[in-house]
């Protein structure tokens with residue numbers, strides 16, 4: 242990989258053999274994405290599309306018809322199988338490395354978070370785990386977000402941190418800052434006068450975005466919520482190692498304990514597509530509730546399907562059926578304006594727009610081939626990012 246992930250107190254270190262395996266997975270995945278997956282469009286244009294038209298007397302009406310037709314084609318079957326396999330290999334290559342050093346990583350996390358710390362963590366062992374998290378391993382990550390294996394466990398946080406770095410081919414930058422930086426740059430460009438005193442991130446995972454926001458808005462008090470305890474222990478230790486001040490708490494983003502109107506800015510970054518239908522309505526409602534009048538809600542997401550070229554929509558929908566992202570498709574079909582209005586925002590205050598993505602923000606575009614990463618499902622950090630939100 243052209244970009245190396247910066248070491249911090251709890252990042253798993255790869256031994257020689259583990260690094261070799263992770264490099265192989267990275268190279269193999271890149272090969273599949275840039276040399277095998279593009280064959281799907283060729284298969285569609287030359288074989289699958291013409292056969293569909295001959296049979297039905299028309300072109301496919303939507304991405305679902307297109308997918309059913311493609312699912313019978315050998316090229317698509319092979320490319321999908323290879324993509325899924327590389328995804329599983331990715332998590333395996335990181336997971337075995339974490340298992341080897343689990344004791345050390347957990348001890349490091351405990352040392353970093355012992356006594357008086359600049360960041361804080363509040364866990365809630367009684368918190369009910371929603372089924373869409375507890376019963377699903379999102380993006381095929383073993384154990385998903387909810388797993389909490391033992392006292393002081395940080396496994397899922399370490400798995401996400403290292404796995405996401407490899408998955409995005411280092412595009413997010415050495416400190417995994419690219420995704421958060423793209424949100425910060427978007428906010429600074431769109432709301433130049435916003436000087437938030439209290440910021441809330443919902444679905445913070447390892448705290449990567451919250452850390453960037455804490456550096457971008459130096460006077461703000463930053464709160465970051467996630468549902469997974471092991472993620473949050475890792476996030477707290479990571480924040481301490483990196484010198485960030487963030488108040489982490491284990492809460493359901495659908496219904497938090499924060500007071501009405503107590504935040505100037507509420508952010509999610511890649512949360513919405515991982516939550517079930519009713520949950521999204523609840524989360525947008527919660528954003529509205531905790532924002533003060535004039536406050537800003539912003540969600541960084543994958544683009545909606547509406548208006549998208551049919552074949553592109555089909556490729557973007559790959560994760561719904563092949564990568565344990567069951568809500569991906571339906572979320573990207575939602576009418577986001579209606580969603581915000583239903584939660585109490587005024588229609589005229591809702592925005593949906595694109596802005597530079599993580600690679601551009603992290604300055605890694607030149608180091609890594611970005612375009613092939615836009616091929617299937619997520620853009621893996623390349624290209625433009627979609628922003629949806631509203632002012633209250």
Ligand SMILES: C[S@@+](CC[C@H](N)C(=O)[O-])C[C@H]1O[C@@H](n2cnc3c(N)ncnc32)[C@H](O)[C@@H]1O
Pocket residue numbers: 371374386420421443444445446447448449450451466467468469472492493494495509510511512515516520
């Ligand atoms: C793709 S990750 C978000 C990445 C993170 N925002 C970042 O910038 O690196 C989605 C996160 O949302 C969390 N999540 C999903 N549903 C949630 C809910 N109802 N309440 C709180 N967190 C939730 C998951 O546990 C997971 O950590």
